[in-house]
């Protein structure tokens with residue numbers, strides 16, 4: 001951290017000017033916006049391009065709240081972004097906007113470089129010039145919080161310790177590389193220009209409003225329709241799952257008390273193989289939809305061709321965040337997953353609204369070429385048990 005920044009100390013956020021959120025109509029962003037506005041936390045401006053992953057319906061319940069402003073636009077639009085800083089004079093930026101799906105990055109990486117790298121650069125430049133224009137307390141309290149991923153650290157073997165903040169970057173997918181690039185830009189803007197930024201690297205999130213292209217909501221949506229549950233490779237890849245509400249509470253803690261120029265890893269200590277996750281989802285559906293014609297839902301599992309360059313295992317060491325900022329997750333994987341499955345069962349209209357023509361095209365593009373000619377339904381229980389050894 002540069003000397004210029006050291007004097008800032010930790011500043012408790014005040015409530016008189018808004019925060020600027022990017023990508024607030026996506027999965028984590030909309031959970032963050034809803035949680036923020038549910039509390040007495042001041043105003044919020046949400047800049048979102050509304051790509052396929054952004055859904056204003058997620059925020060319908062707050063659209064008329066006077067503390068909430070929605071701006072439909074692109075973080076790559078430097079004129080718009082500069083105007084937003086000038087008009088709203090935010091006390092902080094929480095930067096979620098990104099292309100976020102690894103499989104899409106493998107098939108079409110261009111948008112990932114555009115939004116995740118160019119977009120972050122544009123935002124950093126605007127934030128820098130805004131921060132430089134501030135004075136006194138306004139300048140001291142300004143923060144730029146960059147929301148990033150554990151995928152920048154690459155992959156772990158079963159015996160490796162979890163990722164910590166000093167783990168060297170080794171991104172393996174176009175998505176991870178674009179996020180790593182954005183993290184490096186943020187670091188450089190802190191050290192070179194004194195931008196008061198903080199980076200968080202979080203593990204796999206799950207919960208309400210997650211687009212059904214990601215593992216958990218895809219499995220729920222497919223199982224409810226009796227469609228195949230596509231498990232990549234042997235299904236023994238391990239992810240470290242965090243309920244989205246625990247991610248948003250961690251971000252608020254970092255925003256209020258995090259140290260400038262630092263990185264904080266965020267994770268729930270819930271390592272599970274993909275087969276374990278799919279099995280738990282299926283068992284919850286068996287219980288919660290007892291009349292389903294597709295019970296036991298586990299029979300729908302179908303092994304398909306693996307994701308190219310598939311990272312084997314992620315795990316997060318969140319001790320820095322817990323020790324410095326006193327953050328703890330509220331949900332275990334069992335309680336969080338139950339809440340999540342219940343939410344999807346109660347919100348089938350939401351799922352129907354996002355699984356439109358474009359979604360069907362994506363499913364065709366990602367899964368049709370993947371299916372081995374003679375893919376069969378399999379008994380997974382033995383493989384799930386074997387997967388436990390992967391941790």
Ligand code: NAD
Pocket residue numbers: 022023024025026027028029047048049050051052053054055073074075076095096097098099100101115119147148149150179201202203204205206211
């Ligand atoms: P998401 O794909 O659900 O949502 C992304 C949002 O960004 C959408 O609302 C989209 O419309 C918006 N967006 C995309 N391009 C934009 C642009 N050029 N300008 C303005 N808005 C744009 O993503 P998510 O899962 O909610 O992830 C949010 C952030 O958290 C991302 O930066 C991601 O890398 C990071 N992250 C995600 C996870 C996870 O498990 N989902 C874990 C760790 C970190």
Ligand code: DAU
Pocket residue numbers: 100101102103148149150151202203204205213214215216218230231232233235237238239274307314
């Ligand atoms: O680790 C954090 C990252 O988690 C975030 O940065 C990303 O934005 C987010 O998408 C997520 O990346 P993953 O690639 O881990 O998530 P996904 O849900 O796509 O896949 C989770 C695991 O499930 C992974 O090992 C691939 C596997 N999978 C996924 C899909 C969509 C399957 O086996 N079948 C599938 O159909």
